[in-house]
Amino acid sequence: MTSNMAGNLVALHTIVRREIVRIMRIWTQTLIPPAITMTLYFVIFGKLIGSRIGSIQGGFSYMQYIAPGMVMMSIITNSYGNISSSFFGAKFQRSIEEMLVSPMSNWVILLGYVTGAVARGLVVGILVLLIALGFTSLHIAHPLIALGSVLCGATIFSLAGFVNAVYAKKFDDIALVPTFVLTPLTYLGGSFYSVKMLSEPWQAISRVNPILYIINSFRFGLLGISDVDIGVAFGVMLLFVIGLSWLALSLLKRGVGLRS
Amino acid sequence: MSTPGRTGRRDKARYNKGLRPYGAAMSPTPALVVENLRKTYGNGVQALKGINLTVNPGDFFALLGPNGAGKSTLIGILSSLVNASEGDARVFGVSVNKQRNEAMKLIGLVPQELNFNQFEKPFDICVNEAGFYGIPRKIASERAEKYLKELRLWDKAQDQARMLSGGMKRRLMIARAMMNEPRLLILDEPTAGVDIEIRRSMWQFISGINAAGTTVILTTHYLEEAEQLCRNIAIIDHGTIVENTSMKLLLSKLDVETFVFDVGNLPEQLPSLPGIILRRIDEHTLEAEMPRTQAMNALFEALTSHGITVISMRNKTNRLEELFVRLVENGRQEPKEKAA
Numbered sequence: 001m002t003s004n005m006a007g008n009l010v011a012l013h014t015i016v017r018r019e020i021v022r023i024m025r026i027w028t029q030t031l032i033p034p035a036i037t038m039t040l041y042f043v044i045f046g047k048l049i050g051s052r053i054g055s056i057q058g059g060f061s062y063m064q065y066i067a068p069g070m071v072m073m074s075i076i077t078n079s080y081g082n083i084s085s086s087f088f089g090a091k092f093q094r095s096i097e098e099m100l101v102s103p104m105s106n107w108v109i110l111l112g113y114v115t116g117a118v119a120r121g122l123v124v125g126i127l128v129l130l131i132a133l134g135f136t137s138l139h140i141a142h143p144l145i146a147l148g149s150v151l152c153g154a155t156i157f158s159l160a161g162f163v164n165a166v167y168a169k170k171f172d173d174i175a176l177v178p179t180f181v182l183t184p185l186t187y188l189g190g191s192f193y194s195v196k197m198l199s200e201p202w203q204a205i206s207r208v209n210p211i212l213y214i215i216n217s218f219r220f221g222l223l224g225i226s227d228v229d230i231g232v233a234f235g236v237m238l239l240f241v242i243g244l245s246w247l248a249l250s251l252l253k254r255g256v257g258l259r260s
Numbered sequence: 261m262s263t264p265g266r267t268g269r270r271d272k273a274r275y276n277k278g279l280r281p282y283g284a285a286m287s288p289t290p291a292l293v294v295e296n297l298r299k300t301y302g303n304g305v306q307a308l309k310g311i312n313l314t315v316n317p318g319d320f321f322a323l324l325g326p327n328g329a330g331k332s333t334l335i336g337i338l339s340s341l342v343n344a345s346e347g348d349a350r351v352f353g354v355s356v357n358k359q360r361n362e363a364m365k366l367i368g369l370v371p372q373e374l375n376f377n378q379f380e381k382p383f384d385i386c387v388n389e390a391g392f393y394g395i396p397r398k399i400a401s402e403r404a405e406k407y408l409k410e411l412r413l414w415d416k417a418q419d420q421a422r423m424l425s426g427g428m429k430r431r432l433m434i435a436r437a438m439m440n441e442p443r444l445l446i447l448d449e450p451t452a453g454v455d456i457e458i459r460r461s462m463w464q465f466i467s468g469i470n471a472a473g474t475t476v477i478l479t480t481h482y483l484e485e486a487e488q489l490c491r492n493i494a495i496i497d498h499g500t501i502v503e504n505t506s507m508k509l510l511l512s513k514l515d516v517e518t519f520v521f522d523v524g525n526l527p528e529q530l531p532s533l534p535g536i537i538l539r540r541i542d543e544h545t546l547e548a549e550m551p552r553t554q555a556m557n558a559l560f561e562a563l564t565s566h567g568i569t570v571i572s573m574r575n576k577t578n579r580l581e582e583l584f585v586r587l588v589e590n591g592r593q594e595p596k597e598k599a600a
Contacts, residue, residue: 018388260333
């Protein structure tokens with residue numbers, strides 16, 4: 001291993017450690033709110049309303065059907081929120097300069113922040129899954145597909161949050177995308193329903209939504225049912241991971257929003 | 261060669277351990293070479309207009325200039341926070357443009373503005389900084405303790421940084437910049453807003469670092485600071501270097517000095533002396549502008565013969581300050597004269 005690579009790995013460990021310490025230090029802001037929100041979703045949509053809906057697909061109760069969507073919704077919103085607030089916070093306080101003047105490579109900065117955001121997504125996802133198990137029973141049908149979906153979904157939205165934070169000039173800018181893009185896409189991505197229930201053209205329009213593939217691949221991992229082909233879902237997710245990684249690295253290389 | 265970019269394996273290994281490469285003390289490679297450096301910002305402002313500068317290894321170098329002269333842009337380019345429009349800078353022979361990561365290993369930066377996470381602890385800020393430079397955590401912790409103690413911050417090491425006083429925050433940025441034990445330390449107004457006692461303790465620390473072999477570049481608006489600490493100096497104004505010489509040579513150019521006398525009383529008619537201009541400031545204050553080479557005996561005799569009692573006297577301004585103002589003003593008048 002070259003000394004540069006060894007140095008980069010130390011730097012990567014430093015960023016990841018710092019991010020995880022930050023998440024744990026402000027756990028009342030990072031871990032508790034999604035747990036409370038999702039408990040309310042399970043009580044209202046799953047228990048109260050869901051008991052009157054009956055089975056949606058594959059003989060699963062409504063509560064079981066929405067559980068994967070709720071878990072994935074928590075994962076992607078928390079991954080996104082973590083990286084956008086942490087990276088923009090560093091920009092705002094100018095502490096990002098500590099990293100920009102150091103000899104570490106751009107991919108280390110990106111990977112460090114993405115790893116921190118994925119870690120928060122995973123912790124929140126596990127919390128929400130445990131809450132879901134308090135309301136219903138879930139048997140993981142395909143563990144590797146479930147894990148792959150979680151990692152891909154969290155990575156995609158971590159990268160998207162990073163790009164948002166790079167372009168953001170004020171705190172409002174990092175709130176705009178979750179409010180006007182992320183939340184609508186999540187709700188319309190099949191968290192609460194099967195897109196097969198929609199008529200055309202809404203079914204076709206839904207297939208443009210990347211969140212549909214993330215939620216359905218995770219649902220396939222947990223329940224063994226999906227509205228989309230799993231191969232296509234992973235193909236779409238990998239394309240997003242590659243495309244957003246390239247975009248984030250090119251922004252870092254050009255110093256957009258970071259260097260004059 | 262003493263740079264990590266061009267050294268052999270043995271020197272690279274020493275460098276990675278935080279040691280100076282063999283023969284570094286005798287290295288003829290300049291600590292910094294700036295060649296034809298230009299920067300034009302997106303809004304069309306030309307901050308640097310082709311700057312050339314050389315700083316020798318081990319030097320304590322002052323980079324002075326009025327606000328907006330281009331100092332911070334130059335420092336920004338050296339630390340890779342600003343992209344140069346043209347030209348390059350080499351730190352111990354390593355190009356900032358072409359070998360950015362290698363060049364950054366050699367530099368420590370104390371910026372003008374506070375730029376650490378206010379919610380982190382000073383100890384963590386220092387250890388994390390070292391981590392960004394690839395320094396293992398154990399060594400980083402030892403260095404953090406060493407520099408926080410030297411800068412008298414150890415008792416605040418576990419407090420949130422936002423709780424520190426202004427002077428402490430400035431010292432924290434110096435401690436942080438020392439974590440990679442840089443060969444070139446760049447200090448951009450490190451003592452701004454710091455009281456004189458802390459300022460002096462900071463001078464002492466930085467002088468010690470310089471004496472141990474680290475090249476120091478200092479920008480400051482306290483010209484007394486530059487005069488006391490620095491051996492060489494460059495004055496930058498409107499994006500060009502208007503003076504680049506040794507401090508000693510620059511100060512020797514000052515041919516006139518102004519003294520302020522606190523006197524018991526002043527008569528209506530002031531004495532007249534060849535080569536000395538006397539000015540009444542108020543009833544008890546007199547100013548005398550005279551060549552540096554002229555003896556003061558004649559002045560005192562004339563004051564005494566006119567019944568003027570001298571209670572105390574002092575230099576009107578810092579010597580370097582006088583030269584600085586003159587150089588910057590000359591630089592601004594010349595283009596007007598040419599235009600006329």
